[in-house]
Amino acid sequence: AQKITQTQPGMFVQEKEAVTLDCTYDTSDQSYGLFWYKQPSSGEMIFLIYQGSYDEQNATEGRYSLNFQKARKSANLVISASQLGDSAMYFCAMSVVGSTLGRLYFGRGTQLTVWP
């Protein structure tokens, strides 16, 4: 069974500071992918960043980076220089090759609040 755990229901960070959102996963498969999505209060789901299990470098996309520690089965999202617009719910998700054709398993999310 695949499982994604996000242990932080809520996080607070001051504007311009960096913040790390935790994600651990559980799978017996060797080939998988890890995703982070942002859901602002308006409700849409926005893709942020992807890390493949065989990727040697940590993924980065602008102010977002994924701290991938394969041995610890963690895929934490780091947001640098937080902005007020980063306030949202953040979901970690995993896909597994060969299971159900790339479907995603989602964690329960972390609500990030950025204050001025």
Next chain:
Amino acid sequence: NAGVTQTPKFQVLKTGQSMTLQCAQDMNHNSMYWYRQDPGMGLRLIYYSASEGTTDKGEVPNGYNVSRLNKREFSLRLESAAPSQTSVYFCASSEESSRGSPLHFGNGTRLTVT
């Protein structure tokens, strides 16, 4: 480029009523998905379609049916709505079914069953 379009955005049903949620994508994606989001639960897969003409059950398929009408459209039907189906429903698509393809989501349908 509209991406993934869902209709309606909001719907209120009485227990036992039926309805169909519509979804269309204009990105020429092969794979399409229906998820539901409940408070504190993240997103859970209801049904998916890897290609036109094929559909498969996800994690929570009971009470739902789907139709992959063509490559663009993937509809979700509730035959007899129940209060437990009160949720936010997301349609999504992806370019391929490999592990690296991100899902592109519609804006969601907020459904309330009374």
